Amino acid sequence: MKKKISPLLILFAVLNSSFINSQLLKNLTSSYESFSAYYLDDSKTGNFNYDNRFRSNNYLNIKSIISENWNLELQIESYSPDALLNYSPNLKDTGVSTFKFQYVNEKIDFTIGNFYQQFGSGMILRSWEDRNLGINNSIRGINANYRINDQINLTAIYGSQKKGFKYSKGYILGFDTEIDISQIFKNNSTFILGLSYVGRNDNETTGTTYQNTTNLYSARIDFSSSSYYTNIEIISKSKDPIMLFQKLSDNFVKKGSAFLFNTGFIKNGFGADITFRRLENMSIYSERIAFGNTFNESIVNYLPALTKQHDYSLTNIYTYQSQPNVAFIDPGLIKVGETGLQLDLYYFMKKETSLGGRYGTNLALNASFWNNIDGSFDFNNKNYSTKFFGNGEKYFSEISLEIRKKWSPKLDNIILFVNQFYNKKYIEEKSGEINSKILVIETTYKLNKNKSLKLDLQNMSTKDDNKDWLAFGLEYNLNSALSLYVSDMYNYGNTIKENKIHYYNLGASYNKGINRYTINYGRQRGGLICYGGICRYVPESNGLSFGVTTSFF
Template identity: 25%
Template structure:
């Protein structure tokens, strides 16, 4: 099938070149290369340390994606070649090698019909019951290999239906996924700025026989009181709407999932083992309210999640096999130390609110405030972040930003780490800390100075103050830009030593006194970007859109190439 499609694609490609019928060819290339340099002192080494085997013998890992798109005769055709050589992108502590056709698709619009086949990316609503998408930094590529048919009733109403199976690297999962949605747009009065964008969708997943057999065998190993039933089919339904009224916008979505066999890593079995399969239905609610007018912008979000894990295979963990996407309820920090303790979305249960407000006092001064508060369903706090900011702009010459982050983070839930609380907390406002929580205070600042319209210097610094996990850190970065081609940067993250190391466990003080420097250069020419950097990076959590995973310490050289044509 792969060879047949490739041949067909290039035949169409050749015919298009000869036909000269408004043919259009586009594409892009992304290549990452990692040269691993062993540094066992900071934990950058292979087994038995948590690092990947590249440090010991493979030395180099690479990933590459070459995407080609061709449009002619009303058809859109695409093919993507993926390559992984000793890559630790799939498993940060492992090695993966394979190559082949990672994606192909054919799309055609015929009158009011919209037809697609191949590996498809799409979603329903905010993605709560279905989202097929790609996030390469986390090795997420859950495209649906199947067909999709859409129909436009008119310019305001459309319907779509799809069926297929989910991609799994160069293979596919056995479960069948099918679904559809109806979306519309209503504007009651053309003279008023009032509109509604309602929608509804349903998705069904049918386990294959092999998956059901594994579920049955797993349940058979449980004690009688832990035994559960199982079913082949699970259905998820959602309704959503966006209301726009002048300067206000309000998005609302609610979803329900019928009984589904999922893995709950927090449930205890009768024999004391933590983690087991459960058979339960699920609920999800999400709302977002936005107001923007005359220098003021406010966004308020809230969500409730209960047993809304939705996978093609209940034995898949981490980022693999996800059918849906649950929006995060905390901002994604861009500075290194404020981003160190990021909350990943809790599919089994969480409730939370977030407010983000920005106000321009004048053309020179603006204020910002972000507050996020997340709890589990029993009311125990999982995450709290309060982050005020102030920005000052001096004409077009320079600008400075100062921010503060007050943080409480359940490292026991988010990272499964056991972190005992010290007798006295380093933060004076934390009168009584809690075990397995991180209480941290991080001031951060950024300064941008423009020497000329083409030359600039950006400096940032952060200080993370805590006595939890590994303790306090400082980080600084200087970045010189020479538009439109060059960017050079140097940074260092330093672990502040504990005063009395002998009073702490070896794991808590293992990074004391170590530097984690990075030096890099970026060259950009039109739609081409090349970067080369020497990097030392401490272990931590890497997140994208509320989906997070652990990554071990890295030491080495990174090469990145991005090109569009």
């Protein structure tokens, strides 16, 4: 694929700069994104012990609407001389990453090439791109969608899955039907049924106790009215071998299942949502041997952690990862999946009330509890049986309260309090448990129409693991284009003196229309970082980094 890039690029460049096809020209859009870094040695966190201190990830996406119904898309990626740290070794050099031809009319949407697709909530199938996480598990093949009418929508897919510039050896076949039966109800509520099938064929790993093709079936219901909604999704997965000490077992072969129940109640100024989810042996990869790989390559389905997604540095130290898999590590550390719930409450205290004040006050409460599945486990004979209800060991819990308050046209505050329990032994398969409390206070002060200051102060107090942390972030927006920031997080409570490290960062971002340029110097602990209006995941490192985001249209 990589060798074909030069003629393809020239073809695009010629089509693009030629006056022959004005239609193609008029309807061509593209975007370019680049993240580069120059890594430095660090006296505290250690020297840079890899090849190539300079590394760069580049993405060029070109879309063209050829006619009313036809369009094509090409994405070229370049990782030269190497990809940024923490990206898959399959991302190397320059090459065509994705390519597709698409035909669309009112009823039909037909794609040949790479496509992104999701069935239901994604627990059975999801292909998507997330450059910050290095995920692009798009499927190369055929995606056919037929909208029979406003009520019935059918989708069929077939193909193999992208991993870096390569493709999985296994293939995926899928069908999805969505039926809207809302008209049965004589009111404004909607009622949608969904049925899906996904088959993963992998001939590379074969066994006598399981089939080459693993079948997944799902059914879902989505009900929604003006003030109330419920959705339920159930999935069953056929027998699949369990990975034991990096090897697929021929004797330890189990079915999998997923169950999701979500309901919510809403009215003006108030919203409540609760989700219960149970996952047992539910991971599926387009190649069995890819199980548990750290780069999230060849993932067929999407099983995210259902917890509040934070974006302050200290709230992201102990981040829960969902536990959908079977793991028999030792007799004292056995996992077969996860079960738990998440609750969200939102309340708006009205303007001109005693608690709401002049501008009103926003409250958001989130709580989540995740446990191992209850059951009986036989470590020696590698077997287990589970119960649908009941909890095993606790993995994680969190309760957080966020208050957003505007005091005047110039002054805003966000106050966030988090109480967390993190079971490092079960989540990371290491040892220890962490109980922590985090307080964040963010203040934004507008100096004039375009000039503002934003300061966040954070504290984590815990007697466990690396003990207490302090952090701050200060952002100064000089005008509508330029902003400067400085931030630091410091593990002041660490009992090992050498580990009391400042993770400092300073940088600038320049935004003009759809162009954005960033520069950053500092020591990254890793996690989600948000400054100058954009959030991004960053890997752990020390160095100088640059970013460019732009679109041409």
